[in-house]
Amino acid sequence: DAGVIQSPRHEVTEMGQEVTLRCKPISGHDYLFWYRQTMMRGLELLIYFNNNVPIDDSGMPEDRFSAKMPNASFSTLKIQPSEPRDSAVYFCASTLRGLQRDEQFFGPGTRLTVL
Amino acid sequence: AQKITQTQPGMFVQEKEAVTLDCTYDTSDQSYGLFWYKQPSSGEMIFLIYQGSYDEQNATEGRYSLNFQKARKSANLVISASQLGDSAMYFCAMREVDTGRRALTFGSGTRLQVQP
Numbered sequence: 566d567a568g569v570i571q572s573p574r575h576e577v578t579e580m581g582q583e584v585t586l587r588c589k590p591i592s593g594h595d596y597l598f599w600y601r602q603t604m605m606r607g608l609e610l611l612i613y614f615n616n617n618v619p620i621d622d623s624g625m626p627e628d629r630f631s632a633k634m635p636n637a638s639f640s641t642l643k644i645q646p647s648e649p650r651d652s653a654v655y656f657c658a659s660t661l662r663g664l665q666r667d668e669q670f671f672g673p674g675t676r677l678t679v680l
Numbered sequence: 681a682q683k684i685t686q687t688q689p690g691m692f693v694q695e696k697e698a699v700t701l702d703c704t705y706d707t708s709d710q711s712y713g714l715f716w717y718k719q720p721s722s723g724e725m726i727f728l729i730y731q732g733s734y735d736e737q738n739a740t741e742g743r744y745s746l747n748f749q750k751a752r753k754s755a756n757l758v759i760s761a762s763q764l765g766d767s768a769m770y771f772c773a774m775r776e777v778d779t780g781r782r783a784l785t786f787g788s789g790t791r792l793q794v795q796p
Contacts, residue, residue: 596782602723608771608786621783660782667713667732667775669784671725 567591568652569672573656576626577678583645589638597659598669599632599642608656614640626651647679683707686786689791693762700747701790703729703772707732711777714755715784716746723746728770731755731795733777762794 578584583677590597598613601624601678612622617634625632634640644651654676659671685704693699707716716728729740731746739746747756769791773784775794 595726598783600784607788610783612787613783615782621781627776654723658725666727666730668715668727668730670727673724676723 569657569659569670571655571672571675573675575676575678577665577680578647579676580678581646582679583643584647584651584677584679586642586644586655586657586677588640588642588657588672590640590657592638593662594659594661594670595637596620596660596662596669597634597640598656598660599640600656600658600671602654603652603654611642611655640679644677647677649679652677652679683785684774686772686787686790689788691790693759693766693792693794695756695762695764695794695796697762698758698760699762699792701770701772701792703755704788705753705755705772705774707753707774707776709776709778712773713775713777714746714748715773716744716755716757717771717773717786718766719771719789720765721768725771729757759792764794764796765785767792767794771776 572587599611602608610624612632614634632642654674656674657672660669712733714731718726729741745758767787771789772787
């Protein structure tokens with residue numbers, strides 16, 4: 566089975582541009598998470614969904630960030646306008662309630678560089 | 681407030697030796713889960729091992745074991761017979777079950793280098 570799929574793997578953009586990151590969770594999983602990894606702040610949650618509904622967006626930095634999950638197999642994280650401080654690796658992860666080990670399965674990440 | 685603490689920014693170990701990576705946590709939940717993830721230089725996050733707060737036995741997964749001391753709120757990862765491929769960043773994480781929150785809170789990580 567395919568794991569969590571993220572695209573693009575790398576994104577380089579200029580300050581002020583709109584950036585859209587995409588994620589396809591593992592089929593059948595009912596939770597989807599967006600995490601961000603930076604040297605300064607480590608790994609932190611941005612937002613997560615359950616059955617396509619946003620549950621906790623307390624980690625979303627500001628209004629420039631938005632996330633959607635229009636269906637069970639697709640989610641987007643959008644940054645508009647982007648700023649250099651948004652440069653980070655963005656991970657998408659998914660899981661299924663009831664898994665014995667409760668683990669989250671991570672995608673390969675999108676490395677975003679904002680110039 | 682910092683909930684997961686990894687006090688070792690970097691560790692060295694000789695190949696074939698065992699190594700312990702420290703993790704302490706803070707929570708008021710009675711039910712919680714503790715996780716370790718490995719992040720090699722390629723960047724992906726690889727799940728290693730899980731310990732539930734009510735599990736009576738320490739978790740083991742192959743060469744990985746978790747030294748769970750609930751009263752001390754510690755969940756140290758033990759890697760036995762280290763291999764060169766174990767060189768990576770290791771993250772301890774927690775999920776607080778009582779709150780119903782599904783997200784993981786991560787520690788700052790420990791970089792392990794295995795020397796031949």
